[in-house]
Amino acid sequence: MPAGPADVQAAALAGAPAAAALYRIAHYPATLIEHCTRGEGGVVTDRPVLPQDAPLTQAFVRALSPASRHRRFHMGLGQLPEQVLRHFTELDYDRHLALIAEEFDEDGAETLVAEARFVRQDDAPMADFAVAVADDWQGRGLGRRLIAKLARTAQRRGIRSLQGEVLADNARMLALLRDMRFELATAPGDARLVVARLALG
Numbered sequence: 001m002p003a004g005p006a007d008v009q010a011a012a013l014a015g016a017p018a019a020a021a022l023y024r025i026a027h028y029p030a031t032l033i034e035h036c037t038r039g040e041g042g043v044v045t046d047r048p049v050l051p052q053d054a055p056l057t058q059a060f061v062r063a064l065s066p067a068s069r070h071r072r073f074h075m076g077l078g079q080l081p082e083q084v085l086r087h088f089t090e091l092d093y094d095r096h097l098a099l100i101a102e103e104f105d106e107d108g109a110e111t112l113v114a115e116a117r118f119v120r121q122d123d124a125p126m127a128d129f130a131v132a133v134a135d136d137w138q139g140r141g142l143g144r145r146l147i148a149k150l151a152r153t154a155q156r157r158g159i160r161s162l163q164g165e166v167l168a169d170n171a172r173m174l175a176l177l178r179d180m181r182f183e184l185a186t187a188p189g190d191a192r193l194v195v196a197r198l199a200l201g
Helices: 006-013 051-063 066-073 082-089 142-156 171-179
Strands: 034-037 043-048 096-104 110-120 126-133 161-167 183-187 190-199
Touching (some): 043 142, 066 126, 161 171
Antiparallel strands (some): 034 043, 161 190, 183 190
Protein backbone atom coordinates (compact mmCIF):
# COMPACT_ATOMS: atom_id res chain seq x y z
CA MET A 1 0.00 0.00 0.00
CA PRO A 2 2.92 2.47 0.29
CA ALA A 3 2.97 5.64 -1.78
CA GLY A 4 5.65 8.27 -2.29
CA PRO A 5 8.33 9.39 -3.08
CA ALA A 6 8.69 13.16 -3.53
CA ASP A 7 10.43 13.65 -0.20
CA VAL A 8 13.07 11.04 -0.97
CA GLN A 9 13.85 12.24 -4.47
CA ALA A 10 14.18 15.78 -3.22
CA ALA A 11 16.25 14.96 -0.16
CA ALA A 12 17.88 11.62 -0.72
CA LEU A 13 19.15 11.60 -4.23
CA ALA A 14 19.57 15.28 -4.90
CA GLY A 15 21.03 15.68 -1.43
CA ALA A 16 19.15 16.57 1.73
CA PRO A 17 19.92 19.84 3.42
CA ALA A 18 23.53 19.36 4.38
CA ALA A 19 23.90 16.45 6.74
CA ALA A 20 25.75 18.57 9.25
CA ALA A 21 23.31 21.48 9.09
CA LEU A 22 21.30 22.40 12.14
CA TYR A 23 17.56 22.11 11.82
CA ARG A 24 14.94 24.37 13.33
CA ILE A 25 11.93 22.87 15.05
CA ALA A 26 8.63 24.36 15.99
CA HIS A 27 6.80 23.32 19.15
CA TYR A 28 6.43 19.52 19.21
CA PRO A 29 2.78 18.87 18.21
CA ALA A 30 1.89 16.69 21.19
CA THR A 31 -1.81 17.11 20.43
CA LEU A 32 -1.30 14.69 17.53
CA ILE A 33 -0.41 11.84 19.89
CA GLU A 34 -3.23 9.31 19.99
CA HIS A 35 -3.55 5.81 21.43
CA CYS A 36 -5.76 3.69 19.17
CA THR A 37 -7.23 0.34 20.20
CA ARG A 38 -6.83 -2.42 17.63
CA GLY A 39 -9.81 -4.51 16.66
CA GLU A 40 -8.08 -7.71 17.78
CA GLY A 41 -6.89 -6.12 21.00
CA GLY A 42 -3.79 -4.18 21.88
CA VAL A 43 -2.98 -0.53 21.28
CA VAL A 44 -1.22 1.32 18.48
CA THR A 45 0.16 4.77 19.24
CA ASP A 46 0.15 7.45 16.56
CA ARG A 47 2.54 10.35 17.14
CA PRO A 48 4.84 12.79 15.37
CA VAL A 49 8.30 11.39 14.75
CA LEU A 50 11.27 12.46 16.90
CA PRO A 51 15.00 12.64 16.06
CA GLN A 52 15.64 9.68 18.38
CA ASP A 53 13.32 7.58 16.21
CA ALA A 54 16.04 7.19 13.56
CA PRO A 55 16.83 3.54 14.51
CA LEU A 56 13.11 2.67 14.56
CA THR A 57 12.62 4.31 11.18
CA GLN A 58 15.56 2.51 9.63
CA ALA A 59 14.36 -0.82 11.02
CA PHE A 60 10.91 -0.14 9.58
CA VAL A 61 12.28 0.51 6.09
CA ARG A 62 14.56 -2.55 6.21
CA ALA A 63 11.63 -4.76 7.28
CA LEU A 64 9.43 -3.75 4.35
CA SER A 65 9.26 -6.28 1.56
CA PRO A 66 11.14 -5.32 -1.63
CA ALA A 67 7.77 -4.72 -3.31
CA SER A 68 6.59 -2.40 -0.52
CA ARG A 69 9.88 -0.48 -0.51
CA HIS A 70 9.62 -0.04 -4.28
CA ARG A 71 6.05 1.23 -3.97
CA ARG A 72 7.11 3.70 -1.31
CA PHE A 73 10.36 4.97 -2.83
CA HIS A 74 9.86 4.08 -6.53
CA MET A 75 13.38 2.65 -6.67
CA GLY A 76 15.44 -0.24 -5.36
CA LEU A 77 16.34 0.78 -1.82
CA GLY A 78 17.40 -1.59 0.96
CA GLN A 79 17.74 1.05 3.65
CA LEU A 80 17.81 4.80 4.04
CA PRO A 81 21.11 6.61 3.46
CA GLU A 82 22.23 8.53 6.54
CA GLN A 83 21.28 11.96 5.22
CA VAL A 84 17.83 10.73 4.22
CA LEU A 85 17.34 9.14 7.63
CA ARG A 86 18.07 12.50 9.21
CA HIS A 87 15.70 14.20 6.80
CA PHE A 88 13.01 11.70 7.83
CA THR A 89 13.43 12.23 11.57
CA GLU A 90 14.74 15.77 12.12
CA LEU A 91 11.70 17.84 11.22
CA ASP A 92 10.44 21.35 11.79
CA TYR A 93 6.86 20.02 12.31
CA ASP A 94 5.63 22.94 10.23
CA ARG A 95 6.58 22.52 6.58
CA HIS A 96 7.60 18.91 7.15
CA LEU A 97 5.46 16.72 9.39
CA ALA A 98 5.74 12.95 9.79
CA LEU A 99 3.38 10.77 11.80
CA ILE A 100 4.33 7.27 12.85
CA ALA A 101 2.26 4.41 14.23
CA GLU A 102 3.97 2.11 16.68
CA GLU A 103 3.14 -0.91 18.80
CA PHE A 104 4.79 -2.17 21.96
CA ASP A 105 5.49 -5.78 22.89
CA GLU A 106 5.11 -7.25 26.39
CA ASP A 107 8.59 -6.00 27.30
CA GLY A 108 7.85 -2.48 26.15
CA ALA A 109 9.96 -2.65 22.99
CA GLU A 110 8.71 -0.41 20.18
CA THR A 111 8.06 -1.42 16.58
CA LEU A 112 7.17 1.14 13.94
CA VAL A 113 4.34 -0.23 11.79
CA ALA A 114 3.41 2.75 9.59
CA GLU A 115 4.54 6.24 8.69
CA ALA A 116 3.04 9.11 6.74
CA ARG A 117 4.32 12.60 6.05
CA PHE A 118 3.80 15.79 4.16
CA VAL A 119 6.47 18.17 2.91
CA ARG A 120 5.63 21.74 1.94
CA GLN A 121 8.07 23.82 -0.09
CA ASP A 122 8.31 27.31 1.41
CA ASP A 123 4.80 28.79 1.56
CA ALA A 124 3.38 26.88 -1.39
CA PRO A 125 -0.37 26.14 -1.14
CA MET A 126 0.29 22.45 -1.88
CA ALA A 127 2.24 19.81 0.06
CA ASP A 128 3.61 16.48 -1.13
CA PHE A 129 2.56 13.47 0.91
CA ALA A 130 3.76 9.90 1.23
CA VAL A 131 2.73 6.89 3.32
CA ALA A 132 4.01 3.39 4.02
CA VAL A 133 2.57 0.55 6.10
CA ALA A 134 4.40 -2.57 7.25
CA ASP A 135 3.45 -5.57 5.15
CA ASP A 136 1.76 -7.48 7.97
CA TRP A 137 -0.30 -4.40 8.86
CA GLN A 138 -1.60 -3.51 5.43
CA GLY A 139 -5.37 -3.58 5.04
CA ARG A 140 -6.04 -2.72 8.71
CA GLY A 141 -6.84 0.95 8.26
CA LEU A 142 -3.52 2.44 9.37
CA GLY A 143 -2.80 4.17 6.08
CA ARG A 144 -6.29 5.66 5.92
CA ARG A 145 -6.03 6.92 9.50
CA LEU A 146 -2.64 8.54 9.07
CA ILE A 147 -3.53 10.17 5.76
CA ALA A 148 -6.70 11.59 7.31
CA LYS A 149 -4.68 13.03 10.20
CA LEU A 150 -2.17 14.53 7.79
CA ALA A 151 -4.98 16.11 5.80
CA ARG A 152 -6.63 17.65 8.87
CA THR A 153 -3.31 18.99 10.14
CA ALA A 154 -2.32 20.35 6.73
CA GLN A 155 -5.64 22.14 6.41
CA ARG A 156 -5.11 23.80 9.80
CA ARG A 157 -1.69 24.96 8.56
CA GLY A 158 -3.29 26.72 5.59
CA ILE A 159 -2.29 24.08 3.04
CA ARG A 160 -4.90 23.86 0.31
CA SER A 161 -4.10 20.45 -1.16
CA LEU A 162 -2.08 17.28 -0.69
CA GLN A 163 -0.46 15.66 -3.70
CA GLY A 164 1.51 12.46 -4.16
CA GLU A 165 2.70 10.06 -6.84
CA VAL A 166 1.57 6.43 -6.79
CA LEU A 167 2.77 3.65 -9.03
CA ALA A 168 0.04 2.80 -11.52
CA ASP A 169 0.14 -0.88 -10.52
CA ASN A 170 -0.37 -0.11 -6.81
CA ALA A 171 -4.06 -1.03 -6.98
CA ARG A 172 -4.66 -1.17 -3.21
CA MET A 173 -3.28 2.30 -2.61
CA LEU A 174 -5.15 3.79 -5.55
CA ALA A 175 -8.40 2.24 -4.32
CA LEU A 176 -7.84 3.71 -0.85
CA LEU A 177 -7.10 7.19 -2.19
CA ARG A 178 -10.09 7.06 -4.52
CA ASP A 179 -12.29 6.11 -1.57
CA MET A 180 -10.84 9.07 0.37
CA ARG A 181 -11.91 11.40 -2.47
CA PHE A 182 -8.49 12.02 -3.97
CA GLU A 183 -8.50 13.01 -7.62
CA LEU A 184 -6.38 10.57 -9.65
CA ALA A 185 -4.74 11.31 -12.98
CA THR A 186 -1.94 9.74 -15.00
CA ALA A 187 1.28 11.70 -14.51
CA PRO A 188 2.12 13.82 -17.56
CA GLY A 189 4.70 12.02 -19.64
CA ASP A 190 4.90 8.92 -17.42
CA ALA A 191 2.13 6.33 -17.62
CA ARG A 192 3.78 4.36 -14.81
CA LEU A 193 2.73 7.00 -12.28
CA VAL A 194 -0.61 8.30 -11.04
CA VAL A 195 -0.81 11.73 -9.43
CA ALA A 196 -3.19 11.74 -6.46
CA ARG A 197 -4.50 15.11 -5.27
CA LEU A 198 -6.81 15.96 -2.40
CA ALA A 199 -8.30 19.43 -2.11
CA LEU A 200 -8.50 20.60 1.51
CA GLY A 201 -11.36 22.76 2.63
